[in-house]
Amino acid sequence: MKQSYGERLAAALRLKNLKQADFAKELNITQAAVSKIINGSQYLDFDMAVKACNALDISLGWLATGIEDESRFFRNPDRQRIEYLLSIINETEYPLVIVAMEELIEVRLKEGAEKPGKPKLKLEPKSAKKSKKKKLK
DSSP: OOOOHHHHHHHHHHHTTOOHHHHHHHHTSOHHHHHHHHHTSOOOOHHHHHHHHHHHTOOHHHHHHSSOOGGGGSSOHHHHHHHHHHHTOOTTOHHHHHHHHHHHHHHHHHHHHHOTTSOOOOOOOHHHHHHHHHHHO
C-alpha cells in the first residue's frame, strides 16, 4: 500500500527522531498544523515543504509522491513549485487544485511581465465579463 503525504512526513519525523512540536518550531508553525498535515487534512505550501525537506534530509520528490525521482523537480523554480502542488493532488483533494491554479496564474503573470513581446494574461472577475457581454448586445 502506498503511503500518503502525511504518512511520509510522519515516517521522516520518526527517522530523524523528531517530535511534532520540535518540527513545528523549526518550521515556525503550530504543532496542531503539523498534526493536520500528518492526518491529511492540510498540506505544506511549496516554500514550507522545501524547508521541511531540508530539515528532515528528505527529497521534495519523495515527500510529494513517495518516489525518489528528483529529475522532475529540478527545473526552473516556478515550474518546480507547480509540479510539487500538482503531485500532491488526488481526486478527493480538489481544494488543492485551486491553490495550484493560483500558483500557475502567478507564474504566467510573472512571465508576461518579464517578456515584453509576449501577450499578457488578463484576469478579470466574472461579473466584469458578464457586463461586457451585456454592453455588446
